[in-house]
Amino acid sequence: MNRSYFKIVFPGLFVLTGMLGCSDLDQDLPAGVENPKVVDSEFGAVSLYRGVMAMFSRRYPSYVVSTGLFTDELHDAGQVLSQYAGLIVNSVDGRGEVSNEGSYSSLHAVRNSADQAIAMLHRHGQGRYDHLISELYSVKAFSMLYLSELYCSGIPLSTVDFEEDYTYTRGYTTVELLNIIDHIFDSAISFSGDSLRYNILASIGKARTKMNLGLYTDAEAILENVVASGTYSYNLPYSSVGSSFSSHSFLNMYTVPRNEGINGLDFRVADPRVRYMFVEVSTRSGDSVFSAIKYQLQGNNPSIVIASTVEAWLMMAELTLASGTDEWIDILNNLRTDGTYTVNIAGDTLWNRGLGGIDGLKPLSKPTDHSLFVDLIFKERAFWLYLTGHRQGDLRRLIRQYERDPNSVYPTGFYGVGGATFYSRYGDRIVMPVPIQEEDQNPLYSGCISEGA
């Protein structure tokens, strides 16, 4: 009897409790969370792609503002020094008390999320979504490119492993990082198939990477194909509602500078590629604010240009200068007067593009000194690519590849904020340090390898 009991009862207990212990994932998920089973599907894969693009669209503008402040594109006009301005004037360490991880983590977030989406599209797409995979590779590579341009040498590429946990990595030097980015753009090109749109996107990114590496010949080979394919622009859309460039704080906090820190360009000249308006400010700051309105003028559906033939031609101009020909000035003037290339401002009445009129872009005269050639090309880049996140990479290249003194490239001297509220001097920083949180939490990371250009 006893034994019979045990034979019956014990298995019964296990079965009973096993049944009670069964957990239905569908029912237990918290509100707002997608069912992982749905995510792990073709629909989920495409939705993940959209998620990456949505994130990229929302977070890229803050990177643009960061680099703008760090260079001569924007000036902090707030009554209280922003974290970026604090970094610029070395009033904060940037690795300690004030977090500078906003753009850093945002760009990594895009990179990590792209990996998840790519893996899911590979699993469920069966070749049908290669063009989306190509785009995601490009988005990932651009995010890493932005990291390499804004931050110091020594950037880790930790991975959120697909269906695993995560892996921390050491910091990679800028050169190592650029080489990795180069390969990722290769993947984007190979998956682009017959899509010219994604092929050119990756190609321009790859060319930009090569330029950063100083591999001009390689860059030229890529760009010849790009410019031969006609006019192209890859625009990152974002909603005007709540976006970085239309918010109240942006309008009042940031001003379009004039010769920022002595070395900066005068962005307040009448140039259709940089648009600003005077904002009467009485509360936030004692300064007058000239707010950048380039994107607001685009209407309800503005977009930032990530890559275009304008940039390709600008790179070509630089490459022809490097090759010793004068073709570069023709390229620059063609961009200004051809009429093909715009800055995507709808309803523009000031810029009679292609006409070279008083209000338009007149043809440039060739300077007499070679160093001024470089200045002119980089100035044209600064205006054509104003507030698109290119300026920081350009300034670093001027130091790294054109051997300019950092003090002649980056703003120097006094940095004023909010009238007399805060007045300090620019610091020596030309790259942003990796946030201290990386060092705190990543056991394989021990800080920047180099903070030079």
Add this chain to the structure above:
Amino acid sequence: MNRTVLVWGGVALCCISPSVKLLSQAYPTVIQDISLKSDSPGQNKQKEKLAKRISISVQDSTLKYVLYEIARLGNLKVVYDNTDSFVRKRISISVDSIPIQDVLKTALKGLDLEASLTPDNATVIVSRRDTVRSEVNQTKGNITGTVIDSATGSPVVGATIALSGINKVTVSGKDGKFSIAGIPIGSYRLIVRLLGYKTQQYPVSVEANKSATVTVKLATTATALAEVVTTVTGQQRKLEIGNSIASINVDSIIGIAPVSNLTDILENRVPGLTVQRAGGRPGDPARIRLRGSSSINNSNDVIIVVDGVRVESELNRFSAASQGGVGSIMSASPIDQIDINSIEKIDIFKGPSAAAMYGSDAANGVIVITTKRGKAGPSKWTFSTDQGLSYIPGEFPEGTFRFGTLMGMIPGRCNVTEVGAAVLCDLDSVISYQALNDPYFNILGKGRGQQYSATVSGGSSNARFSITGSQSYDIGVVKLSHYLSDRFVAMYGKDIPSWMERPDRYKTMSLSNVFSLDVNKSLAVDITTKLYKSTQKRTSLGNGGIAHFMTQFHSDTLTASTDRFNESSARNSDKFTTSISGRWTRLEWLPIQATIGLDRTEDTDKTYLPRGIRISTTDSAGKYAIGRAHRNSITYTANSAIPLFSNRIITTVGINGTSNTSQGFNARTTSLPPGVDEPTTGFQDFSRSEDSRSINGWFLEPRLNFNSSLFASPGFRLDQNGLQGGKAGLMRLPKLNLSWLVSEQDGIALPEVITLLRLRMAAGSAGVQPGIQDRLRLYRSDTTAGVPSQYLSNFMLTTIGNSKLKPERSTEYEWGGDLDLFDGRLGIEFTQYNKVRRDAIVNIPIAPSLSISGSASVFTNIGVIKNYGNEISVRGSVIETEAITFGGTLGFYNNLNKVTKLSTNSNKFSLNQSTTSRTVSRVVAGYPLWGVWARPIVGYNDADNSGSISTEEVILGDSTVYLGQPEPKGTINISSYLTVLSGRVSLSIDGGFTYGMSQTAQVMSNLNSPFNTYANSEQASPLSQAIAASMNRTGYGVVQQVDTWRINSMSVRYMIPQNIVSKLNSRSASVSLQGSNVLMKSKYMGLDPNVNSRIYDNSQVADEGAIPLPRSWSIRFTIGN
């Protein structure tokens, strides 16, 4: 020499002992041929056993071995005297398929031995023939009797009855009866002993061929070890358990102490249990910790089981009305939503070694509550009522300053902001000031409270009931000040709304029923239901509590104060708990007990700002928030305590599990039109939350009884948790405890003053579960504004998850002893424990290179936290006479809490958490959990020569330093009682000393001192000077290590004379005057060192201006039949 035999596996194993116990049962039936003389059902079973055919072939072996084989093959209990030489006689036997009784006869043949059955036919005894025969010598006499409880008259089971001078011992049976036969004629002393009772001696004369009859009345002693405690594996005598388990008889507390909830009952009565209260407003919750905190991120709350049902126990963080910053309300502790008048007993299992069988959620300890059961007989009823008042004792610290003379306005003093404005303020003097000591500005008055409770119980032998209904209503001490009242009337020309005058109200109602039904002889069922309903109303005093009102002068601060009284929050809580328990004993060897229960809570929050009318000129629109939450918990338990080997091993097997679900909903609007109470549209924010979790476990717990003096119970529980993602696995939770009753051990003679000496040890593991989805990688859709329309249908990775995440595990070792002296009049209990929490879960921030779209943190098993301490309890009854009794209890508890490890790379990781703006709580290896850290003030520099020190002019040290721990290092609890006039008047006092806790006196930071001390003043307050001299000043606040003496309660009770009581048709009635928080002594600079407005966090202790605990006095009247 008497001998005893220990039965193990059906075979006697040992031993020699000075007293006969197991064989001392009278067995008058001598069965020389193993035949049976009656046909009772039990005998039939035995007959079946003895008739079982076995085969055995043993050559030249000891009789002991042969008996062992017979027992094993026949699945029998066979006992013999292991010390007698016959067991070593060598015999040979070879039989094939013959009945056991014939095998025994064959084996014993020629050895002058015989076999007999015990009266219960449970055991075959092998003994020398002459021994047995001598006991039935007809020239001797017998003693029979009954042992009963002197107070209740109920039979006492298991008492040991011994005769002095001869070695005759027996044990009282189920009905308290006993019998000793074969006693040589003469006079003896009958000595009757049982743990928990005073030993009694009776003279008795034995005459030839007669039976003397004795009724033994045993009176209880103070020892607690005789009590039975209820665990998930069933009921067990405390003396058999190797843990220190605290038990509280609730009625004994309610009768003499001003307790209004369970927290009151637990506070200061259990060494190892600490209580920190959120504040002194009605319904404020309390944080209860057993043997220190061990979880960094997870709950440190104990789990609570009521009548077998696990009820909500975590402090309720859900506060719907706080959504959107409209306001919030602190909900009462779940433990206080149990009507104390319905409780019979509370057992507190302090650590994982005691709570191991409760499984992977019980590492913080378990509080088991058993409600009152009805007893057969005429209905009994009791009724009680309390009427009382409360107030904040003493004066508030004068930490603020009023400067100079205000010019050109209402005559008065300036405030700090006016110091620099020379036009307004003539800086001719400075005085310290405290608005809450000024009757015109004070917002604290006298509170009121009342409580009613009635219990009715009774029933027949087959159906019994107990019903308790209670109601309480408290009005808090917060009131509208005269200043605010005058201002309101002057500004708005309206009468003050009644709710605004006394905004803090707390009303509770409860009804508890227990129905016990004996369906038949083998099936009994208990059905319990508990309904609880509370309404909690209060106004928001702002984040700083009354700190805001402490700093009020006559400026803008007061304008804002008015508006704070305009905010009104209410929380309605409804709770329903029910259980059905059944005990089925049809098969004696397979008793089954099962319980299934449900605990359901529904909360509704509403907050209005302002409420009803809009009186603020700055608020353009009213705000309103509403939230609802439902929480359900289903518990099931089934076990069977299988008796083996004559009850020497009780093996309990069973299952136990809990399933919890919760749902929450919040909404708010900030555009509530004036006068509109219940908007149906216009909500701006909605949020919804859901959670669920389940745990299912299997347990096995053999309880071994070695000669009734040594008990061991190893155990093992396997838990399946509901964690999603990764490999689930089963959590293995072992335990072992040993309890050695040295004073009951044969062969050990202790001094007579020692009534009881027990040594014990226990070890075990229990767990704490992470969140059910903490392992998962989760995705959400981002459809907020700003997402481009073409990407709206998206999924974003929001949590990385950790597929390797596992529950936290606590392992605890404890050892100690219990010593009762002088017939239990002095009892000492000592326990030392060492509790280590491994795999403590930390939601560690991930490096930004691992960023995704959402949470930048991952739950990780990373911490090791140790709690090590001692508990000593001394209980004494100093005077025990008919007229006067005097005694008390002294308890001591200390605990060393330390984070011993945070990861394998501990230098790389420390966890900061700044839950307030004033101090930093930090988890650092080598320091107590959530220690308080801050940068110290190292100097001042009045750079602008303003005469006052601004915050910027305070010089802070370069780095943070450790300042103290958030939980006490230890407590001393004292309670005493005195009864005079034969118990008619009694006085009881209890209180204690708490030391070593660091409290952040944030309210002091909110005052103007020390930062804004008027530097040149010679009139700075002593308080300000004291603060300036303190080494614990920090850049964030005043952190102080706090030692506190407090008399928690005092009561004087008068039993109304019987001649009056009988006219009320009752048997007893009493009236008592009771006071709580009667006295508090501390050097704490803030308001109350034991209030903690951060009660919901594991991390922080800070008063932040929470209202101190009020002092209350009440009159209680109790009557019953």
